[in-house]
Amino acid sequence: MAVIKYYGAIAEETKCSEEQMAVSDLKISDCMALLNKKYNLNAFEVSIALNQNLVEIDSTIKLNDSDELALLPPFAGG
Amino acid sequence: MAVIKYYGAIAEETKCSEEQMAVSDLKISDCMALLNKKYNLNAFEVSIALNQNLVEIDSTIKLNDSDELALLPPFAGG
Amino acid sequence: MKSIFIKGAIQPAFIADSIAKHQTKHSIGAHNIFLGQVRADVINDKTVAAIDFTCYEEMANSILEDIREKAFKTFNLTCMHIYHSLGEIKAGEVCFFVFVSAKHSKEVYAATEYLVNIVKKKVPLFGKEIFEDDSHQWKVNK
Amino acid sequence: MKSIFIKGAIQPAFIADSIAKHQTKHSIGAHNIFLGQVRADVINDKTVAAIDFTCYEEMANSILEDIREKAFKTFNLTCMHIYHSLGEIKAGEVCFFVFVSAKHSKEVYAATEYLVNIVKKKVPLFGKEIFEDDSHQWKVNK
Numbered sequence: 285m286a287v288i289k290y291y292g293a294i295a296e297e298t299k300c301s302e303e304q305m306a307v308s309d310l311k312i313s314d315c316m317a318l319l320n321k322k323y324n325l326n327a328f329e330v331s332i333a334l335n336q337n338l339v340e341i342d343s344t345i346k347l348n349d350s351d352e353l354a355l356l357p358p359f360a361g362g
Numbered sequence: 363m364a365v366i367k368y369y370g371a372i373a374e375e376t377k378c379s380e381e382q383m384a385v386s387d388l389k390i391s392d393c394m395a396l397l398n399k400k401y402n403l404n405a406f407e408v409s410i411a412l413n414q415n416l417v418e419i420d421s422t423i424k425l426n427d428s429d430e431l432a433l434l435p436p437f438a439g440g
Numbered sequence: 441m442k443s444i445f446i447k448g449a450i451q452p453a454f455i456a457d458s459i460a461k462h463q464t465k466h467s468i469g470a471h472n473i474f475l476g477q478v479r480a481d482v483i484n485d486k487t488v489a490a491i492d493f494t495c496y497e498e499m500a501n502s503i504l505e506d507i508r509e510k511a512f513k514t515f516n517l518t519c520m521h522i523y524h525s526l527g528e529i530k531a532g533e534v535c536f537f538v539f540v541s542a543k544h545s546k547e548v549y550a551a552t553e554y555l556v557n558i559v560k561k562k563v564p565l566f567g568k569e570i571f572e573d574d575s576h577q578w579k580v581n582k
Numbered sequence: 583m584k585s586i587f588i589k590g591a592i593q594p595a596f597i598a599d600s601i602a603k604h605q606t607k608h609s610i611g612a613h614n615i616f617l618g619q620v621r622a623d624v625i626n627d628k629t630v631a632a633i634d635f636t637c638y639e640e641m642a643n644s645i646l647e648d649i650r651e652k653a654f655k656t657f658n659l660t661c662m663h664i665y666h667s668l669g670e671i672k673a674g675e676v677c678f679f680v681f682v683s684a685k686h687s688k689e690v691y692a693a694t695e696y697l698v699n700i701v702k703k704k705v706p707l708f709g710k711e712i713f714e715d716d717s718h719q720w721k722v723n724k
Contacts (some may be wrong), residue, residue, distance in 0.1 A: 291496055292566030293578040333564070336499040354496055354564075360579040361493070361524055361565030362476050362536050362556060362687070369638055370708030371720040411706070414641035432638055432706075438721040439635070439666055439707030440545070440618050440678050440698060452605075456598035459617065463594075463674040466622035471676075472694070473615040475601065479685070480608035532605040534613075545618070549695045552614070556687055 286347045288319065289354040294330065298323050307347035315353065316341055331356045364429040366397065371435040372408065376401050385425035393431065394419055409434045444504055444522050445495060449533035450475075458521060458539055468518050468541045472548035474556050476536030478529050486571040491579060492528045493535060496564040503562050507555065515551035517542050522555060524565060586646055586664050587637060591675035592617075600663060600681055610660050610683045614690035616698050618678030620671050628713040633721060634670045635677060638706040645704050649697065657693035659684050664697060666707060 285304040295301050307315065312334065319325060332341055333354040339345065347353065364385040368376045385393065390412065397403060410419055411432040417423060425431065446454075455473070462468055481488045504522060511520055518541045525535040538559070540551045560581050567579035588596075597615070604610055623630045646664060653662055660683045667677040680701070682693045702723050709721035 289496070291564065292494060292568070296578075333496070333499055336496075336502055354499065356496060356564050357566060357578060358580045359561065359564055360567035360581050361495075361563050362560035362581065367638070369706065370636060370710070374720075411638070411641055414638075414644055432641065434638060434706050435708060435720060436722045437703065437706055438709035438723050439637075439705050440702035440723065452598035452601040455601060456594035459594040459597060459676070463619070463676075466673045468619050469621040471615075471617040471619060473613075473617070474687070474690070475613040475615070476687070477605070477610050477613060479611040531608045534601070534605075543621070545616070545698055548616070549691055553691045 285349055286351040286353060288315075289352060291354065292357040292360075294325065294328055294355050294357050297325065297328070307349065307351065310347050312339060312343040312345050312347060312353070313341070315347060319355070325355070329358050363427055364425045364431060366393075367430060367432040369432065369434050370438075372403065372406055372433050375403065375406070385427065385429065388425050390417060390421040390423050390425060390431065391419070393425060397433070403433070407436055444524060445497060445500070445526050446523050447525075448527050449525055449529050449535065450523055450537045452534075455534075455537060458537075462519060462541055465518065465541070467543055469543050470545040470548050471539065471541045472552045474536070474538040474552050475534050476556075477534050478531050480531035481569075483569075483571075483577065486573060486575065488531060488569045489572045490528045490530045490570045491535065492568040492570060493524070493526050494566045494568075495524075495526055500563045500565065503564075504559075507558055507562065511551060511555060514554070515540075515542070516547045517551055520551070520555070522559060524559070524563070528570070586666060587639060587642070587668050588665050589667075590669050591667055591671050592665055592677065592679045594676075597676075597679060604661060604683055607660065607683070609685055611685050612687040612690050613681065613683045614694045616678070616680040616694050617676045618698075619676050620673050622673035623711075625711075625713075625719065628715060628717065630673060630711045631714045632670045632672045632712045633677065634710040634712060635666070635668050636708045636710075637666075637668055642705045642707065645706075646701075649700055649704065653693060653697060656696070657682075657684070658689045659693055662693070662697070664701060666701070666705070670712070
C-alpha cells in the first residue's frame with residue numbers, strides 16, 4: 285500500500301488528509317486518473333510530490349508500497 | 363556676528379564646537395581661507411553648510427550677521 | 441535544521457529575541473528583516489479576518505534546507521533564518537519572518553528578496569482566508 | 583517630524599515595539615527592516631570597541647524630512663520610520679534602524695535600500711571609532 289496525502293483546498297474536497305491505496309504496478313498517471321474519478325479534482329490546479337519531490341502529473345513512474353504521493357494545491361506561504 | 367560650527371574630526375582639530383565671527387562683507391570663500399589659516403584644515407575633506415544647506419567651499423556668497431556656517435567632515439552615519 | 445514552523449503568530453518579542461541573539465556576533469554590520477503581515481483584504485465585500493496556514497512539513501523542511509544551502513552559496517551572508525506560522529493567524533499578525541545578516545549592508549537586500557520570493561513559490565504552504573462571516577476561500581500567491 | 587535621533591543604542595525591545603504598533607494597520611502586508619550594527623573591525627591590529635556618533639541635528643532633520651517626502655513619492659509605502667543613535671554605541675549594538683511598510687512585499691525592498699544609502703550619504707552624522715586601547719579614528723563611509 286502507498287499513502288496518498290491531501291492538502292489545503294484538495295483535502296477539503298476529499299474530506300480526508302490521507303488514505304492508503306493498493307498500488308501494485310500502478311503508474312502515477314493512472315493513480316491520478318483514479319483519484320480524479322473518485323474526487324472530481326479537475327477544478328483544482330494540482331501539483332504532486334512523490335516522496336516529497338515534485339513529479340509530473342502524467343508521470344509513468346510506478347508507485348511502490350510505502351511510497352508517499354501528495355496532492356498539493358497552489359502554494360500560498362508568505 | 364555669524365556663528366561658525368565644527369563637527370567630528372574638524373571639531374577635534376579646532377578644539378571647539380562653535381565660535382562667533384565678525385563677517386561684515388566677508389565672502390564664504392574668504393571666511394574659509396581665514397579658518398584654514400587659523401586651524402590648518404587642509405588635511406580634512408570638508409563640506410560646508412550655510413544655514414543648514416550645503417554650499418561650495420569657494421562660494422562668493424557673503425555672510426550675514428546671524429548666519430550659521432558649519433564645517434562638516436565626511437558623513438559616517440549608518 | 442530545526443523546524444522553521446511556528447504554531448500561531450510570530451510575536452514582536454520573538455523577533456526582538458532573534459535580533460538580540462545576533463548582538464554577540466561582532467562581524468555583523470547589517471541585518472535585513474522581512475515580515476509578512478496578514479492583511480484584512482476585502483474580497484467581494486467580505487473582509488479577511490484571518491488566514492489558517494497548513495503545510496506539507498516533511499517536504500517543506502527539505503526544500504527549505506535546499507533554499508538555505510543555495511542562498512549561502514549565492515550571497516555573502518553571516519546568518520540566515522526563516523520562520524513561518526502554522527494555524528490561524530489574525531489580520532495584523534505576523535506570519536512570515538525572514539532574517540538575514542552580513543558584514544556589509546549591500547549584501548543583505550537581494551538575499552532577503554530572494555528568500556521571500558522563493559519561499560512563497562517553492563514551499564508547500566496552504567492558506568485558508570477566513571472572512572469575518574466565517575466563510576472562506578483558498579489563498580493563491582500571485 | 584519627531585526627532586529620529588536616539589541617545590544610545592537602539593534596543594531590540596524598541597524595534598519590537600515599533601513592529602507591534604503597526605499591527606493595528608490592517609492594510610499592511612509587508613514590512614522590511616534594516617538594522618545597522620556596530621562591527622568590531624580590526625584596523626592596523628586594533629579592534630573597534632565602539633563608535634561615538636555625533637550629528638549636526640538641525641541640518642540632519644531638514645534633510646531627513648526631504649528624504650521622507652521623496653521616498654513617499656517614489657515608493658508605494660504605507661509607513662516609513664528612520665532612527666539613528668547618537669553617543670557611544672558598542673560593538674554588537676544597533677545604531678541605525680530603517681523600517682518600511684507597504685501593502686505588498688515587492689514595494690519594500692528597493693525603498694529600504696534607497697533609504698539606507700541616502701541616509702549614509704546625505705545626513706550629517708559623524709562617527710568616532712574608538713579602539714579597545716582608547717585611541718580612535720574617524721569613520722568614513724565608503
